[in-house]
Amino acid sequence: MLSKFTQWLDTRRRDRALRTHAIDDALWQATLDGLPFLTRLGAADLARLRDMTSLFLAQKEFSTAHDLELTDQITVAIAVQACLPVLNLGLDLYRGWVGVIVYPGEFVIRKTVEDEDGVVHEVEHDASGEAWEGGPVILSWEDAQMTDGSDAYNVVIHEFAHKIDMVTGEADGHPPLFRKLHAPLDSAQWADVFDHAYDQFCAKVDGVPERRWARFERESLIDPYAADHPSEFFAVCSEALFVKPREFEAEYPELYRLLARYYRQDPAHTGALGQSDA
Structure with missing residues (x-):
């Protein structure tokens, strides 16, 4: 009886999320137009991807840095690319964290590293993306828009692959x-x-x-x-x-x-x- 109630509750939550975070038809088409590699998916898979994108948006919290305005274009474009790798695996692989932080362009990462002699150094470098174990995914919006398929580069898929790799610990x-x-x-x-x-x-x-x-x-x-x-x-x-x-x-x-x-x-x-x- 409890399992039936839990299933009913999960279905209610899913339906509510799909309604609350429904993606406008024009925005969905514009997003697909900007991601030519998605044309390899059939109509049924694209429909599943659209629903999963809405569920992702319901589960995650987007924020921006350096005065970048957060728009539906940004959130949907990132969410759909994040969902593509887990389309047949499920959003459970993205459990345990909520934040997606978007910078206008590359950002500086500062890290503490220890060399072979045991000396600790503070280093910094520019990055287009970063995934933290148990923490947020950080992305450059400028790089996230490099999706014309001229090469294999895709910073969103890259960082969310790291997130999948981190499910059982360090990547x-x-x-x-x-x-x-x-x-x-x-x-x-x-x-x-x-x-x-x-x-x-x-x-x-x-x-x-x-x-x-x-x-x-x-x-x-x-x-x-x-x-x-x-x-x-x-x-x-x-x-x-x-x-x-x-x-x-x-x-x-x-x-x-x-x-x-x-x-x-x-x-x-x-x-x-x-x-x-x-």
Whole structure:
């Protein structure tokens, strides 16, 4: 009896959130027009994505910095891109935090780091996005609008991939695997494919001569920044999966299949999921 009441209450809350945070038709279409990679989704998936975007808006709190005016255009554009990776996984992966902070452009991050000798340093650098474990996602609106698909760059997908990676603790490139969602994919299979691909990519980056670095950085589908840490490799490859899926599958077929199985989406339409995962 209690479970039925809980289910009824959850349905009531969901319906209320969908009404309260309904997205205007004109705004929804304008948002889709600005995100060409979403055209790979069929009508049913787009309808589910629209509902999930409304639920995301109901659950999260948006704020801005440096006098940026918070508009529906900003919140919907960010929310829909945040929801794309979890379209077939569920918003539960974004539980435990509420804040999304939007800056007009790049912002400064200050961190305390300890070097190999144990000396602590205060460092700062410019960033277009940042995801905090248990805390907010911080985004540059200028960068969040770089969505024409000319390359695989997508700061929103990148930072929310970090959030998924952080569900079980510090981001390490090994996101949580759930039996009901990901079977028969397991941690050993993930490590076998992902860790090998990461090591190969790092070796590739390390082997680029300095005189060719600018060209490599410009032409590489995967941003060389991905070699900094397995968590960055996961986030950057997640960008490529959704923004440049055909190119990603052509260049990294095993890695594409792994991420497609993880996200339960096959944006390049390769049949990678099979009948059981479709």
